[in-house]
Amino acid sequence: xxxxxxxxxxxxxxxxxxxxxxxxxxxxxxxxxxxxxxxxxxxxxxxxxxxxxxxxxxxxxxxxxxxxxxxxxxxxxxxxxxxxxxxxxxxxxxxxxxxxxxxxxxxxxxxxxxxxxxxxxxxxxxxxxxxxxxxxxxxxxxxxxxxxxxxxxxxxxxxxxxxxxxxxxxxxxxxxxxxxxxxxxxxxxxxxxxxxxxxxxxxxxxxxxxxxxxxxxxxxxxxxxxxxxxxxxxxxxxxxxxxxxxxxxxxxxxxxxxxxxxxxxxxxxxxxxxxxxxxxxxxxxxxxxxxxxxxxxxxxxxxxxxxxxxxxxxxxxxxxxxxxxxxxxxxxxxxxxxxxxxxxxxxxxxxxxxxxxxxxxxxxxxxxxxxxxxxxxxxxxxxxxxxxxxxxxxxxxxxxxxxxxxxxxx
Amino acid sequence: xxxxxxxxxxxxxxxxxxxxxxxxxxxxxxxxxxxxxxxxxxxxxxxxxxxxxxxxxxxxxxxxxxxxxxxxxxxxxxxxxxxxxxxxxxxxxxxxxxxxxxxxxxxxxxxxxxxxxxxxxxxxxxxxxxxxxxxxxxxxxxxxxxxxxxxxxxxxxxxxxxxxxxxxxxxxxxxxxxxxxxxxxxxxxxxxxxxxxxxxxxxxxxxxxxxxxxxxxxxxxxxxxxxxxxxxxxxxxxxxxxxxxxxxxxxxxxxxxxxxxxxxxxxxxxxxxxxxxxxxxxxxxxxxxxxxxxxxxxxxxxxxxxxxxxxxxxxxxxxxxxxxxxxxxxxxxxxxxxxxxxxxxxxxxxxxxxxxxxxxxxxxxxxxxxxxxxxxxxxxxxxxxxxxxxxxxxxxxxxxxxxxxxxxxx
Numbered sequence: 021x022x023x024x025x026x027x028x029x030x031x032x033x034x035x036x037x038x039x040x041x042x043x044x045x046x047x048x049x050x051x052x053x054x055x056x057x058x059x060x061x062x063x064x065x066x067x068x069x070x071x072x073x074x075x076x077x078x079x080x081x082x083x084x085x086x087x088x089x090x091x092x093x094x095x096x097x098x099x100x101x102x103x104x105x106x107x108x109x110x111x112x113x114x115x116x117x118x119x120x121x122x123x124x125x126x127x128x129x130x131x132x133x134x135x136x137x138x139x140x141x142x143x144x145x146x147x148x149x150x151x152x153x154x155x156x157x158x159x160x161x162x163x164x165x166x167x168x169x170x171x172x173x174x175x176x177x178x179x180x181x182x183x184x185x186x187x188x189x190x191x192x193x194x195x196x197x198x199x200x201x202x203x204x205x206x207x208x209x210x211x212x213x214x215x216x217x218x219x220x221x222x223x224x225x226x227x228x229x230x231x232x233x234x235x236x237x238x239x240x241x242x243x244x245x246x247x248x249x250x251x252x253x254x255x256x257x258x259x260x261x262x263x264x265x266x267x268x269x270x271x272x273x274x275x276x277x278x279x280x281x282x283x284x285x286x287x288x289x290x291x292x293x294x295x296x297x298x299x300x301x302x303x304x305x306x307x308x309x310x311x312x313x314x315x316x317x318x319x320x321x322x323x324x325x326x327x328x329x330x331x332x333x334x335x336x337x338x339x340x341x342x343x344x345x346x347x348x349x350x351x352x353x354x355x356x357x358x359x360x361x362x363x364x365x366x367x368x369x370x371x372x373x374x375x376x377x378x379x380x381x382x383x384x385x386x387x388x389x390x391x392x393x394x395x396x397x398x399x400x401x402x403x404x405x406x407x408x409x410x411x412x413x414x415x416x417x418x419x420x421x422x423x424x425x426x427x428x429x430x
Numbered sequence: 431x432x433x434x435x436x437x438x439x440x441x442x443x444x445x446x447x448x449x450x451x452x453x454x455x456x457x458x459x460x461x462x463x464x465x466x467x468x469x470x471x472x473x474x475x476x477x478x479x480x481x482x483x484x485x486x487x488x489x490x491x492x493x494x495x496x497x498x499x500x501x502x503x504x505x506x507x508x509x510x511x512x513x514x515x516x517x518x519x520x521x522x523x524x525x526x527x528x529x530x531x532x533x534x535x536x537x538x539x540x541x542x543x544x545x546x547x548x549x550x551x552x553x554x555x556x557x558x559x560x561x562x563x564x565x566x567x568x569x570x571x572x573x574x575x576x577x578x579x580x581x582x583x584x585x586x587x588x589x590x591x592x593x594x595x596x597x598x599x600x601x602x603x604x605x606x607x608x609x610x611x612x613x614x615x616x617x618x619x620x621x622x623x624x625x626x627x628x629x630x631x632x633x634x635x636x637x638x639x640x641x642x643x644x645x646x647x648x649x650x651x652x653x654x655x656x657x658x659x660x661x662x663x664x665x666x667x668x669x670x671x672x673x674x675x676x677x678x679x680x681x682x683x684x685x686x687x688x689x690x691x692x693x694x695x696x697x698x699x700x701x702x703x704x705x706x707x708x709x710x711x712x713x714x715x716x717x718x719x720x721x722x723x724x725x726x727x728x729x730x731x732x733x734x735x736x737x738x739x740x741x742x743x744x745x746x747x748x749x750x751x752x753x754x755x756x757x758x759x760x761x762x763x764x765x766x767x768x769x770x771x772x773x774x775x776x777x778x779x780x781x782x783x784x785x786x787x788x789x790x791x792x793x794x795x796x797x798x799x800x801x802x803x804x805x806x807x808x809x810x811x812x813x814x815x816x817x818x819x820x821x822x823x824x825x826x827x828x829x830x831x832x833x834x835x836x837x838x839x840x
Contacts, residue, residue, distance in 0.1 A: 093824070094820040094821065094823055094824035094827075095529070095817075095820060095821070095824070096817060096820070097813045097816050097817055097820075099820065110831075111835065112595075112598075112599075112831070112832075113828060113831070114595050114596075114599050115529075115824065116526065117527070117529060119505070119525075119527060140599065185522075185524050186524075188522075189522075189524050189550065189599075189600045190599045190600055192602055192603030193602030193603050381792050382791050382792050382795060385792060385795065385796060385799075386795060389795075389799040403507045406507050407505075407506060407507055410504040410505060410506070410507075410509060411504065411505070413504055414503070414504035414505070414525065417504075418523060421520075421522070421523070422522075425521065
């Protein structure tokens with residue numbers, strides 16, 4: 021391919037905010053997305069939050085001629101919401117579900133029910149080029165609901181670590197790796213630095229030769245009519261949480277020639293595609309003789325700091341999870357003791373040891389039911405937090421191993 | 431390495447059956463395992479069902495001098511039970527938890543609580559050899575509790591498929607891939623044929639130049655005092671469900687020189703290591719000039735049959751899961767209706783519409799509690815079976831894609 025004209029790859033990435041019955045003007049917006057995808061003819065389209073399989077099927081049916089290959093990743097109760105449309109054949113897919121993803125009882129946040137995942141695609145493209153098997157992933161990490169007191173940070177860091185490890189282990193034979201999606205993290209956040217440092221992925225926004233769109237590449241902006249304005253109060257320009265990241269492995273180079281975002285509305289319309297802005301990148305891929313991704317020692321030293329910072333946050337999460345495991349366990353034991361006392365009292369009455377009932381029948385059975393309810397709930401939570409502790413411990417250990425390796429062989 | 435003496439790799443694999451308080455003479459048996467590991471000095475030790483982290487820590491402390499590198503994989507409520515001891519540095523680890531693993535309400539089987547997983551290790555070894563980064567995995571699939579009416583077959587097939595996909599995607603840059611563990615499948619079962627066919631892994635038992643041990647390489651035998659004799663009645667020689675599988679990628683060859691199993695007791699003792707027999711392999715690894723793993727077309731044709739068979743079984747499981755999703759959903763709706771009727775009756779009494787209560791207070795509140803209990807239980811089950819349906823659908827789709835690829839480009 022050296023000497024060949026470079027391959028230009030046009031990518032479209034969007035968090036679609038398409039929740040049935042809940043998202044405003046969903047079908048109209050899906051229609052707009054369909055229009056732009058057909059008009060622009062991208063090579064690869066990465067969509068998130070397409071929660072309804074019906075929406076995916078509709079898109080697939082209508083986009084079939086421009087994008088003959090597509091895939092919907094299934095996971096969790098609601099689904100992963102991830103889908104991909106491609107001009108290139110999809111050779112293989114693989115789904116990795118994060119081991120931690122919020123709490124099932126935080127119904128108002130709902131992340132747990134989505135089974136958040138990273139979807140791996142292996143694509144092949146030809147046309148005279150010998151480039152093969154890149155690994156674009158489309159995915160989303162746990163949302164941040166309160167930046168000041170972010171209880172989900174340890175979970176998001178476990179996810180960022182697992183995502184980085186997944187990319188490292190699955191991309192060894194790939195020519196080009198692409199990662200697109202809503203990462204729910206600001207560019208300077210520890211999770212993004214960890215992901216980028218540990219995988220060597222580069223940020224299309226900072227690398228782009230030409231940029232056109234929202235200031236600072238923001239993808240959640242106050243100007244968009246569907247964003248929650250109060251959440252963006254500390255950020256008058258908005259925040260950047262949707263990314264296209266890439267790297268070349270083996271003997272290829274990738275450059276981002278152009279990056280664009282929408283700016284609050286769909287082009288030429290008065291409503292936006294979604295509450296997020298779409299990110300569109302043009303990557304230029306070329307074969308070269310030498311591997312060009314040698315990481316300098318300074319990067320390794322910075323990586324030590326980033327992994328240490330992430331590990332500290334995971335350790336904080338671990339202690340919180342251990343406390344919750346303990347308190348839910350204690351609650352379950354107390355409920356069990358109460359049930360035993362009630363059982364003894366009931367037995368006593370039955371065999372006639374005590375002349376009168378200790379309680380009226382109604383209060384007695386109410387108390388028994390409440391105790392059973394608490395016992396079941398506390399036991400479930402205890403099991404859940406036990407799993408959480410295990411996964412946080414496992415991640416902390418892996419990070420420790422990574423740190424040791426970085427310090428021993430910088 | 432061509433012309434170099436071949437590298438001999440000695441591997442020990444055992445399902446340890448070490449459940450705290452439940453497994454018989456656990457500590458004594460762990461002591462025996464420790465003795466043999468120290469005496470024999472294997473290169474790599476893959477242990478399963480080490481459910482107690484304390485047992486792992488004890489082994490680690492005592493084996494530290496012979497096996498300086500080790501790892502315990504954490505997952506699920508109880509833990510994955512997987513641990514590894516190695517003479518070679520462990521560069522990296524990665525855990526993949528299967529998306530389906532039995533049912534939480536099948537408490538007597540308990541598989542769901544273990545968070546069954548495949549653990550990936552990246553090892554490096556030197557000593558003049560240029561061999562690097564093999565991927566030994568130690569893992570276990572869902573147990574088979576009744577061979578005649580095996581309700582877990584679809585789950586086990588999803589696991590076998592995910593395991594095969596995990597190996598394919600993570601081993602592309604490895605020189606040698608090793609997989610050791612209790613696969614809970616007989617050699618001719620569709621899951622094993624799927625795993626071997628889809629990954630190209632070879633079975634150490636069938637490939638071994640020398641074999642010493644139980645007839646047919648069985649690892650669950652009636653002679654072992656801890657096996658359940660009634661389960662083995664249809665198999666007088668026992669069954670083979672513990673495997674060491676391997677393949678060479680890039681320009682290496684792997685041969686199994688010797689395979690051994692224990693034969694009902696630990697060597698020279700009167701009790702066995704576990705209810706399973708230990709499997710010990712000596713692999714001979716050598717560099718060669720040409721890649722030697724070209725798969726003939728006949729293998730591809732057989733693979734089409736195997737994937738088709740597996741897909742049919744997954745489809746059967748999918749229909750069962752859809753039925754369960756429907757019936758639990760219906761149950762939840764009925765419980766909700768009952769609650770509504772009770773609420774209307776209670777409100778009616780409160781506002782004085784009906785002169786008398788429709789039920790005595792006690793029966794009324796008992797009925798309400800039962801309805802709430804059924805509602806909660808049925809909803810949880812409905813959510814669980816919804817996830818199950820999604821994962822089975824996803825696997826079926828992936829298998830369909832694989833079949834298409836096999837048929838289009840045999």
